[in-house]
Amino acid sequence: MSLPEPPSVALGRIISDLGSTLVEVVAGRPDPDVAVAGVLIHDRLDEPSRLPGAIVLGVGVYGTDQVAALVDHAHGLGAAAVMVRSPAVADAAVADAAARTGLVVLGLTPGASWAQVAALLRSLISADAAMAGPVPGPDASFGGDLFALANAIAGLLDGPVTIEDRGGGVLAFSARQDEADDSRIATILDRQVPADKLRALEQHGLFRALYRSEDPVFIAGIGEKPRVAIAIRAGGEILGSIWAVVPGPLNDDRTQAFREAAGVAALHLLRQRSGADADRRLRADLLATVLEGGPAAPRAAARLGLAAQCACVLAVAVAGAAADDPAAPDRAAAGDRIAGSLALHLSAIHPHTAVASLGSVTYAVLPCATDEDARRVAETFLARVGTKVPTVVGIGRLAARPTDLRRSRSDADRALRVLQSRAEGARTARNPEHPHRIARFAEVYAASLLDELADRMAVDDDRPAGPVVRLREYDQLHGTQFTDTLAAWLDTLGDVVAAAAKVHVHPNTFRYRLRRLADLAGLDLADPDARFEAMVQLRLAPPP
Template identity: 50%
Template sequence: MSTHPARGLSRVLEDFGPTLLDLVHGDPSAAAELGGVGIHDPHDEQHYPERAVVLGVGVHGAEETARLMRRLTGPGAAALVVRAPVDAAALEAVAAETGIALLTLTRGASWAQLAAMLRTLLSEGDVGEAGGQTLGGVPSGDLFALANAIATLLDAPVTIEDRRSRILAFSGRQDEADPARVASILARRVPERYLRVHEEHGVFRKLYRSERPVHIPPPTLGDEAALPRVAIAVRAGDEILGSVWAALREPLTQEREEAFQEAAKLVALHMLRHRAGADAENRLRADLVTTALEGGSGAVAALGRLGLADEPLLVLALGLEPAAGEDHAHVTAERQRLTSALAVHLMAVQPRSAVALLGDVAYALLPVPDDPAFARERAVQVATDFLQRTGDRTGAVVGIGSVAPEPAALARSRTNADRALRVLFSGRVARRVAAIGDVSIDALLIEMRDLAVANRDELSGPIARLAAYDRSHNSHLVETLRAWLDAFGDVIAASASVFVHPNTFRYRIRRVAEVGQIDLRDPSERFAAMLQLRLMGLCD
């Protein structure tokens, strides 16, 4: 259960509208807690969280919008967002019929930014126990609620920014500010042209050196009209966490300036709590994923807390092969980066998935249909798309386990994902993604090699005799036998593969039979020779 208040549609509109969102139809106060964010794709299978806010990217016109709203009644969506403007009158009856709220996204706003901001707002505290922690009367870590509280104190729209001038949260009433503030909200960061002006005038130097609010005159950029700003640094001891900015139409009174200074201390506590909460949630999620993967008595409870109970799952294992001489710290950071990227990627294609970095491998629990063949195909496609987006330079590979229809089978799915990952690392297959069903023989051969090493088994029989003869006579009998077996006994093809004349090859294959004391007409002896040769190849 969430440790934060319910995330309803009214809260979304309070925080993001009218700068980003406008309500066209629907009663936001009547909606229950929202379950997450979904992105509409007409060309792919859709998996929406219950009571989702669905982003209708590329949906235009009243007819297309109405058709989508009717389709969304099946999954139980709470709201649909489309790009403004829309024909409100034409969609009023559909909104009443479906009970789905219709919102519009401001022109120029980014769908990606809206999705990220909605997920930040709606997913806080999804993993964990209930609680009622507050700081200064504001839910702990809720930066949007804090921004609104400070805006009320100062009677001015407020933003909370990090050290890189990225917008972490903003208050309502941003439409009362200037185009520069609106552009910052839409881009989720302060535009470069304004940052350059602030740097030229030493604004950040003054801001980070002062304990008090810093008054900043409106920047002069051509004909753009801007309001004066007042900003204050947010500190935790000697560490600068970020800053709070207010756009002023009237100068602050002494009383409000002191309130602003006190508010900055509260922002620091919330930012630290927000950061610590994210770290704690990541640790908790990793613990829950670990418990689920073990498949023991706690797996069902762990899957329940992850929201993955009572459905088939499949384990993906993401591994990174470090380059020779690569710095350990760099590899560790790259693994963490890839884990975060995989979590974001899976959130888009399957919001109910869970990802955690356990040791050197990132494991993902992916909900799949109860059809092993289709589930494997879907997982391979998802993993392939992810690796294509990360690029070849990362050296990452993904092993895919077997479908786990119940929690007890998750441990087996993880084992199979690890087996597929090991095959990929061995270089036996020229691919970056492999399901265990596609590489099971290669995995079995690697495990047989391990067993032979563990038992200290030595090469014996015909292959041992051929290898010893090659070493003492500088001949190529093992190579000849391998080529002959690979070519199914086709002398012409086999001789071409080792670049010798067919007659020479026929002579060598006769010597193989004589020296190795092997009957090449016997299927059992041929199979035993092929198996030993494969195992030798693994040891090369």
């Protein structure tokens, strides 16, 4: 059975839908049938993962030499096209690079942000995949997704159209936006109706009229050009609205067509919402299959787009709060918020990142070249979410193949457990701002082994014995502090002055205690094996 193809959209479709409002062809001959499968943001200091069929966004790339070099580099990554900031001069060097590689160079209009165009491209790709099948509705001629529907409505009403959510966010728009006014252009560039325009519409009661009526509402005197709008409804729920720039009120035929279009848009939005929920559940199931390993893991990894690149598993959890602490945040709710934030953060970094919550832990598979790259991503994420919710991140070793992700998940779990133990230790010591929030498995390997040894001792009821146990029993019986003295001496590598300061006694007093504890415990402090055994026992059973 062949593996499913990753989601993609035709390059011609992107150029047509974004149109002159956002992009222009700078160099090369675009092949409208070329499949675009993702978005890569170019960074001169960080080599991106190879993503065949991607559009490479040349952020900060200016001048013909830089653009030509980017085209050659993008060709090596298997890209479908390159996008740079307009105005971009297509001189002989750029034209030659485009002809040599077969890539088209697109120009992004001034004023549009790279983050917005990246989000828009990804939404086009996902929408094209989600809406590949027929959409039920009264008129199938409106097309397969919201952008096609917007173009169809624009043809019916003879004016540029936007489809918006209830907050004024632009979900899709038609061609011919250059025929609209400046406020519409600003709306398209920002993918959001300007705040002052929303306030003006609210003050005039237009949203109230729009949401109460099932008919189109004609609006004049608010913008430079008149508009007609209609609410998108599903039963009693308002899903959004459709706005068209028109010269005047609609006639009866166009009013009826606008009503029918709103019904089709409602079906689209409902299908997108249910499809998004189903997609999240499916990705969680696929990710669980990948992390569990077994014969189904390679196919699940291929469906997630993780089959052809190295990756690390990140395990993220909320830690450091006691269950009986009334000031502690709701762990379940906090975990859900962290999972959503992590998914959003990683989706902006790599399109094939998979995130899912399994139990109280959120797992992410992040395509990367090294586990140090994964650490930098985790550091950026924690810096953005702050310290209000105590979050820890364990990072597994690099997995070269999908079958290795099970091992990387185990590593991440082990690193996470060490971090949670340290967070609990910091809480017990009344130090909530503990420094240990991220750990690669390689950094906590020894500590992880000690945790597993402690687990085995607990399961087998294997009670420790030896010098440290004898010292602890003596301390409990006589109220002495010989165990703390030994721990301080070992922690400072035998530096008596530093160890004495650590337990707040004079160095001579410390030396006396050291000689005394060695006699009591039968411990040869000059023997490296004896010192190592004492250190292990102190770590396995720290003083209460």
